[in-house]
Amino acid sequence: MSQVxxxxxLNRLKAIIEGTRAGTWEWNAHTGEQRINERWAEMLGYSSRELEPISIAIWHRLCHPDDLARSNEAFQRHFDGETPYYECIVRLRHKEGHWVWIHDRGRLMSRTAEGDPEWVVGTHIDISQQHINAQLLNKLAETIPGVIYIFRMYADGRVEFPYVSEGVREFYGREPDAILQDASLVFELVHPEDAQRLQQSILESYRALGQWTCEYRVVLNGREIWLEGIATPEREWLDQEVVTWYGMVVDISHRKALEARLLELSVTDELTGLYNRRFLLQRLAELLDDYRRHEVVFSLVQVDLDWFKSINDTYGHLMGDEVLKAFAATLKNRLRKGDIAGRSGGEEFLILLPHTDTCEALELIDDIRAVFAGTEFFNDELQTFKASFSAGITQVQAEDERFDQLLSRADKALYKAKDAGRNRVHIEPDRHCSKGGKRTR
Ligand SMILES: Nc1nc2c(ncn2[C@@H]2O[C@H](COP(=O)(O)OP(=O)(O)OP(=O)(O)O)[C@@H](O)[C@H]2O)c(=O)[nH]1
Incomplete structure (x- = not known):
C-alpha cells in the first residue's frame, strides 16, 4: 500500500469515527497507558487537555463503582477468549456531576511476549437519551393496569420478547429479564385448555397481519388468572423478515367472574337453584338434535307437585316454598352429573335424562317419588304434613321432529298419573317395564 x-x-477512518460521534479509547492492559480522542472527553463535558495526564486512573475515577466491577468481569471474559469482543453498559460521571450512560465496546489487539493482554481498543457511544426513553416507557408502563410488551416471531417459528414491562411479574410470576431471555416462560403458564387456542390466534395474526386479540387463562401458584391480550403486528426486516407485535395484556378475571355469575343467573331458578325453563328447553332442543344426528337416546320427565294449592292454603305460601326447595334438594341428591333438572313454572318441573330409556327413567323417578312422599314437613306450629308429586315420562322417538312433541307426550303421561290418583309415575307411550330397569350409562 502506498504512503498516500x-x-x-486513515483520514477516511477518522471521518467515519467523527461521523458516528463515537469516543475512542486505547488501553494498554499491561502498563495502564491510555489514549482517548477528543469526543471521549467531550461526552463527559471535558476537553482532553483537562483530563491530562491521561491514564487508566481517569477511567477508574469517572466510572460508577458498580459498573466498574461489571466492566472488569466483561474484560476478563474477553481476555479469556469467552467473548469475541468486550461489551458493557456503564455510567461515567459528567463534569457537572450527573451520570452519562455509555455503551462501551472494545477488542484486544495485542498480547505481550508472555501472552498477557496488552493493547485493547474500543469506542464509547452516548446512550443517555435511549436510557431516558426506556425509563419514560417504564414509567408509563407502571401506570397501566397490565403488561405492555413487544413480541417477535421469526419465519422458522422462533419467538422472543424484546420488551416486557414490570407488570409481567404479577401476571406470570417471572422477572422481566428472564422473559426477555426465554419467551417460553410465558407460554408454559398458559392453562392447558387455552394453550392451543392462544397459539392458533397468534399464528392467524402472523399470517393475516391482522390485530391479535385473545382471552386466555394462566395458572400461577395454583390460581387461575384470566387475561386479555391485544396487539398490532408489523412486518419488519431484521436480517430476515419477522413479525413484531406491539401490545398489552390486562387482567380480566373480575369481568370473567361477573360474566360467569350473570350466565348462571340467566339460566337459574332463584327459589330452587335448579335450571329455569328457558335453559331446559334449549337443552331439550340440543338433545333432540343429538338424537337425530347420532341416535343418542334420552328421556324427558314432567313433574307436578300434588295438591299444592291446598298446601299453600293450609300451611302458608312460605311453607309451600319450603316444599318446592325440598323437592329440588331431593332431585339434586338423586340425579347424576349429566342429568338436567329445572323448574318450568310454579310447582312444575322438567327433568332431562340423557342416555336413559323410559323404563330406566321410571325406575329412577319412582325411587325419587317414594323418597319425597316419605319426607315429613313441619310448620311453625309443629304441625306435620307430607307432600307428593306425579310425573309423566317419555322417551325420544324416531318421528320426533320438534321438542314440543316430546313435551306433549310427557304432559299426557302426567295427566294420566294425576287422573289415576296422583303420587305416581306414568310413561307415554305405555309399555311394560320389568323391575330393575337401572340405568347403565
Ligand atoms: N308457595 C308457592 N306456591 C306457588 C308457587 N308457584 C305457584 N304456586 C302455587 O301452586 C298452586 C298450584 O295449584 P294448582 O295448579 O291448582 O294445582 P294443585 O293444587 O297442585 O293440584 P294438582 O296439580 O291437580 O295436584 C297454586 O296455588 C299456585 O299459587 C311458588 O313459587 N311458591
Whole structure:
C-alpha cells in the first residue's frame, strides 16, 4: 500500500469515527497507558487537555463503582477468549456531576511476549437519551393496569420478547429479564385448555397481519388468572423478515367472574337453584338434535307437585316454598352429573335424562317419588304434613321432529298419573317395564 493511500485511508477512518460521534479509547492492559480522542472527553463535558495526564486512573475515577466491577468481569471474559469482543453498559460521571450512560465496546489487539493482554481498543457511544426513553416507557408502563410488551416471531417459528414491562411479574410470576431471555416462560403458564387456542390466534395474526386479540387463562401458584391480550403486528426486516407485535395484556378475571355469575343467573331458578325453563328447553332442543344426528337416546320427565294449592292454603305460601326447595334438594341428591333438572313454572318441573330409556327413567323417578312422599314437613306450629308429586315420562322417538312433541307426550303421561290418583309415575307411550330397569350409562 502506498504512503498516500495509507494516509488517505486513515483520514477516511477518522471521518467515519467523527461521523458516528463515537469516543475512542486505547488501553494498554499491561502498563495502564491510555489514549482517548477528543469526543471521549467531550461526552463527559471535558476537553482532553483537562483530563491530562491521561491514564487508566481517569477511567477508574469517572466510572460508577458498580459498573466498574461489571466492566472488569466483561474484560476478563474477553481476555479469556469467552467473548469475541468486550461489551458493557456503564455510567461515567459528567463534569457537572450527573451520570452519562455509555455503551462501551472494545477488542484486544495485542498480547505481550508472555501472552498477557496488552493493547485493547474500543469506542464509547452516548446512550443517555435511549436510557431516558426506556425509563419514560417504564414509567408509563407502571401506570397501566397490565403488561405492555413487544413480541417477535421469526419465519422458522422462533419467538422472543424484546420488551416486557414490570407488570409481567404479577401476571406470570417471572422477572422481566428472564422473559426477555426465554419467551417460553410465558407460554408454559398458559392453562392447558387455552394453550392451543392462544397459539392458533397468534399464528392467524402472523399470517393475516391482522390485530391479535385473545382471552386466555394462566395458572400461577395454583390460581387461575384470566387475561386479555391485544396487539398490532408489523412486518419488519431484521436480517430476515419477522413479525413484531406491539401490545398489552390486562387482567380480566373480575369481568370473567361477573360474566360467569350473570350466565348462571340467566339460566337459574332463584327459589330452587335448579335450571329455569328457558335453559331446559334449549337443552331439550340440543338433545333432540343429538338424537337425530347420532341416535343418542334420552328421556324427558314432567313433574307436578300434588295438591299444592291446598298446601299453600293450609300451611302458608312460605311453607309451600319450603316444599318446592325440598323437592329440588331431593332431585339434586338423586340425579347424576349429566342429568338436567329445572323448574318450568310454579310447582312444575322438567327433568332431562340423557342416555336413559323410559323404563330406566321410571325406575329412577319412582325411587325419587317414594323418597319425597316419605319426607315429613313441619310448620311453625309443629304441625306435620307430607307432600307428593306425579310425573309423566317419555322417551325420544324416531318421528320426533320438534321438542314440543316430546313435551306433549310427557304432559299426557302426567295427566294420566294425576287422573289415576296422583303420587305416581306414568310413561307415554305405555309399555311394560320389568323391575330393575337401572340405568347403565
Ligand atoms: N308457595 C308457592 N306456591 C306457588 C308457587 N308457584 C305457584 N304456586 C302455587 O301452586 C298452586 C298450584 O295449584 P294448582 O295448579 O291448582 O294445582 P294443585 O293444587 O297442585 O293440584 P294438582 O296439580 O291437580 O295436584 C297454586 O296455588 C299456585 O299459587 C311458588 O313459587 N311458591
Amino acid at each position: 493511500n495509507a494516509s488517505e485511508q
